[in-house]
Amino acid sequence: MRHIISILMENEPGALSRVVGLFAQRNYNIETLNVAPTEDPTLSRLTVTTVGDDRVIEQITKHLNKLIDVVKLVDLTEGNHIERELMLVKVKALGAARDEVKRTADIFRAQVVDVTPSLYTVQITGDAGKLDAFLQAMAPVGILEVARTGVSGIARGDKVLSL
Amino acid sequence: MELLSGADMIARFLQDEGVEYIYGYPGGAALHIYDALFRQDKVKHILVRHEQAATHAADGYARASGKPGVVLVTSGPGATNAVTGIATAYMDSIPMVVLCGQVMSHLIGDDAFQETDIIGVTRPIVKHSFSINHPSDIPEVLKKAFYLASTGRPGPVVVDIPKDMTAPTERYEYVYPKKVKLRSYNPVSRGHTGQIKKAVDLMLKAKRPIFYTGGGVVTGNASEGLTDLVQRLGFPITTTLMGIGSYPQSDRQCLGWLGMHGSYESNMAMHHADLVVAIGARFDDRVTNNTSKFCPTAKIVHVDIDPSSVSKTVRADVPIVGPAQGVINEMISLVQGKDIAHADALAEWWQKIDGWREERQGKLYEPSVEDEPLKPQEVIEAICRQTHGEAFITTDVGQHQMFAAQYYKFDKPNRFITSGGLGTMGFGFPAAMGIKINYPDDQVVCITGEGSYQMMMQELSTCKQYGVGVKIINLNNASLGMVRQWQDLNYKSRHAHSYMESLPDFQKLTEAYGFTALRVDTNEELEPALERMLADKHELVFLDIYVDPREHVYPMQVPLGSMRDMLLSKTERT
Structure with a gap:
């Protein structure tokens, strides 16, 4: 597990x-x-x-x-805990795909944080499963580069990890 | 207030810590420290001939005394030569502080002359390591190093000291830190009372109980308590190789040691037990054989100071994390005045055990006959007789190590000094040296073989320099006996590189250093030679004893079997 x-x-x-x-x-x-x-x-x-x-x-x-x-x-x-990971993805964004990438990013509540005439850089946070799903959705468009932070997490409720 | 250079702080700290001897070898990065040692006379430095020997000597002292051994080496090759000795101490949980010189801090990372990342190299084989970043940190870091090395589950600690940290021109305030605190390190000081009660409850109700105790009882200074507890309950006890002497072996309740080459009765009793009380032992693969067939009918109580040892290879029914001594004392107070529930069953259990004992009586090995070579076993028995079982015995690794453990009877802890976990050939001679330097009036006997001895025999020179009167028993079978035994059993006696075709004349070699050496070939020569060897406690004597190369160590557990699956001789098996 x-x-x-x-x-x-x-x-x-x-x-x-x-x-x-x-x-x-x-x-x-x-x-x-x-x-x-x-x-x-x-x-x-x-x-x-x-x-x-x-x-x-x-x-x-x-x-x-x-x-x-x-x-x-x-x-x-x-x-119970909260698990988050941040990912930056560079994807091709040419022609019709440009709108498609933006729409998919919105659905995943991701943000386009950098733009060139030919690509978007998208920032997305969530658990590992959500990030994987986003990459799957982007695959047909053409993924150029992926940077993931790895999982960070914290317990839900009153539990605290401190000295 | 006192202003000292980093180098003087190190010398001064060692004095204040009560260190009497350190073992080492100088070199560029350590020279300021060596100069500081030269200008004082309380801490005595023993110059070895190879840094590995320095670690083994410090280790031998630590095992005999219970106090941390201290090593000083230079950077690069000095430090890497010490690695095998650090790993040896780590595997057997031996307290040791290793001070390593390092290149100047501004050169670190430049591949400077004699630079090695020794912190990185030793990371998996130390309890902890420190790098000195400022000379004024030296007293506190060294105190932490000694504290970590010797408390909780002991182990080696490496301190890396860049040369500029010891520069004679830079002086800082020195205060000996009496105490240190590490917020992340709090070794348990006592076991959980509820768990101890549960364990004692099982002990009082057991029908076929056995104690199985290890090196943790020796390092935890708990032998006396253990002996008391075991005798109150009247249970049988077996120890690990590392636990030898933690209970007197000449007592009837002691079944000897267990595992791969353990006694027949120990392994049989473990297999049939309904309760195993493990204290300071770690269910190592050389003890358990196949863990899925290990002690099929037993409940397991496991007492250990290291939580990660508990349920690592064998799941404990009653885990107790705590120091052996404290837990044993609590157990004693709980069994006091209570009767065991099944005295009849225990008597029956003893009958069974005595039966196993008798089965093998007189069949352990065949003594030598005239015109045939000596048997290594009879040599060990003779040494035991002549030293009255009271010598410090160090060993190297292989058949001679097993024979020494099987046929020398130890009634005291800290007397059988052997590399159990790592199995380091070359350990025995320098370890004996470290002990003899600190216990000059005791007999210290290194039992070795010609294979192991040749790995560290340069230390004869150190013994000459300091007049170290260790006794060396070379069980010479002109082959790497244990390797040969495995090749006999598993490789149809194809003895690939397990024989020595070009042995030196050990007698002449010893004499070249100005010591006495005798060659022994027959039974008649044996006892007089041993008498001669032991006559003067302060004289180094080497005995080159030719023994039968065909001899195997038995019993020997059958691979992947249970505890009771053993070869008993070349022709018998259980």
């Missing part, structure tokens, strides 16, 4: 490589990875999506917790 694990870790050089190295070293899988400092500049928040059965996920969280640079973590998929 797919899990989203969010980690608060020391914002120090080498911390990221320890987390990523752990996944490689123990043969765990990283589907997406996303990391940035938090409002507390000594802490970074890293969100990783991974796939594994319960036993593997239990080992992943235990080993992550063992890393000295990891302060706290939560498996967001254990409860």
